Amino acid sequence: MTAQLSARKITLGYGDHIVLDKLSLDVPPGQVTTIIGPNGCGKSTLLRALGRLLTPSSGRILLNDKPIAGLRPRDVARTIAMLPQTPIASDGLTVADLVARGRHPHQSWLRQWSADDRAEVAAALTRTGIAELADRPVEQLSGGQRQRAWISMALAQGTDILLLDEPTTYLDLAHAVEVLDLVDNLSAELGRTVVMVLHDLNLAVRYSDRLVVMAEGRIAASGTPQEVIDVDLLRTVFHLDAQLIEDPVSGRPLIVPVGRRRALGPISPVTAS
Numbered sequence: 001m002t003a004q005l006s007a008r009k010i011t012l013g014y015g016d017h018i019v020l021d022k023l024s025l026d027v028p029p030g031q032v033t034t035i036i037g038p039n040g041c042g043k044s045t046l047l048r049a050l051g052r053l054l055t056p057s058s059g060r061i062l063l064n065d066k067p068i069a070g071l072r073p074r075d076v077a078r079t080i081a082m083l084p085q086t087p088i089a090s091d092g093l094t095v096a097d098l099v100a101r102g103r104h105p106h107q108s109w110l111r112q113w114s115a116d117d118r119a120e121v122a123a124a125l126t127r128t129g130i131a132e133l134a135d136r137p138v139e140q141l142s143g144g145q146r147q148r149a150w151i152s153m154a155l156a157q158g159t160d161i162l163l164l165d166e167p168t169t170y171l172d173l174a175h176a177v178e179v180l181d182l183v184d185n186l187s188a189e190l191g192r193t194v195v196m197v198l199h200d201l202n203l204a205v206r207y208s209d210r211l212v213v214m215a216e217g218r219i220a221a222s223g224t225p226q227e228v229i230d231v232d233l234l235r236t237v238f239h240l241d242a243q244l245i246e247d248p249v250s251g252r253p254l255i256v257p258v259g260r261r262r263a264l265g266p267i268s269p270v271t272a273s
Contacts, residue, residue, distance in 0.1 A: 002029035002193060003064055003079045003160040005050060010059030012049055019045045021217040022059065027161075032187045032194045034204040037214035038238055043197045044085065044165050046214070050195065051082040051163045077105035081154035082163040085197075089138040095149045096134040099124055102156030124156040128182060144175030151182060162186065164196035168203065176200070180207045201238075205229060205252050213237055229253045 005027040012020040019042045027033055027050070035043045048054045049061055052068050061068040068076060081102070089098055102124070103117040125131040128148045133141065138149055147167055154162055167183065168176035184207055186192045198204040204211060205225040213221040213228060215237045221228045230253075234240045240257060247254040 002191060004029060004062070005080070005161055005193070005195075006062045007046070007050065008060045008062060010049060010056035010061065012045060012054060012056045019217055020049065020056070023218055024059075025212065025219065025222075027193060027195055028210055029160075029193050030187065030191045031209035032184065032196070032207060033210045033212060034208040035195065035197045035212045035214060036199075036201060036204050037220075041214040042217045043214055047082075047163050047165050047195065047197055051080055052076055053082065074105050077157065077159075079159050080161045080163060081157040081159040083150050083154050083165065083167060085165040085169055087150050091137075091139060093138050094135055095130060095138060095141070095152075096121065096125070098138055098149055099134075099152045099156050102153040102158075105157060120156050120158060124152040127155060127186075128152045142175070143171050144178050147171065147175075147179045148182065151179070151186075155186065159192075161193045161195070164194065166197050166199065168198065168200065176203060183207065201229075201234075201255050202247075205255070206247065206250050225252050229255070 007023055007025040009022045009024050010020055011018065011022055023046065025046070035046060037043050045054065049056055052061065052073075055069060063071060063076065063079060099121050100117070103120060106117065122131070125134055128151055130145060130148050130152060133145060133149070138146060141149060151164075151167070162183075164183065167179055171179065180203060183194055183196065187194050187209075208225060210223060211221075211225055211228045212219055213233065220237050221233055229244065231242060231244060234242050234255065242258055243256045244253045245256060246252075
């Protein structure tokens with residue numbers, strides 16, 4: 001059975017500053033949920049609380065209806081894998097060694113590295129398309145390859161739930177699409193529950209089954225992209241004047257910011273000199 005993850009009226013802050021204010025959320029199992037919102041609204045804080053990296057001052061995070069704070073770290077790590085925004089690998093660490101770290105929660109004094117672990121690492125490398133890079137140091141990879149390596153590590157962890165904080169950070173559009181295609185396939189083919197934070201609204205709309213829109217530490221809206229995205233929400237939450245058209249590829253809403261620069265007239269064909 002797919003693991004269940006939820007938040008119940010959680011409040012979390014730093015000092016006197018409240019970041020999350022009595023927030024409740026049920027994560028749909030087996031789907032891709034993306035948290036969006038303006039800077040400073042608490043997106044990453046919520047993700048870290050769901051991954052038990054931060055402890056709410058009130059309220060509870062529940063994993064399979066049990067308070068996550070009372071579970072053993074190893075048991076949580078066997079169910080939830082989290083990829084932070086800017087993960088760091090030590091110098092000289094190869095891709096294979098990095099991915100092998102995902103098997104640590106499944107090992108103990110009585111169960112050391114096994115053929116099953118080796119098979120899980122190989123399968124993760126193959127599924128993410130980087131098996132040929134197994135012996136290459138992580139620092140020598142391109143940005144897109146590096147993200148695939150980290151996702152491979154999370155995949156090798158064998159969890160039902162993947163938490164991804166800005167998996168497209170610092171990637172150009174082509175590599176961002178490549179990484180999100182991979183994430184989408186992990187959910188569609190393996191039934192993994194994915195919760196990620198994204199800044200690019202159009203990519204969030206394209207690649208999400210559900211959106212959670214945050215504003216000032218609370219959930220302003222949630223639902224499918226078609227249910228959530230409209231011009232009023234963009235103006236109210238993101239302070240963005242925009243028009244919506246149909247994405248010719250996905251059929252979902254495509255956000256076109258208005259801005260100050262308007263039409264420049266017909267585009268003249270470019271001729272070689």
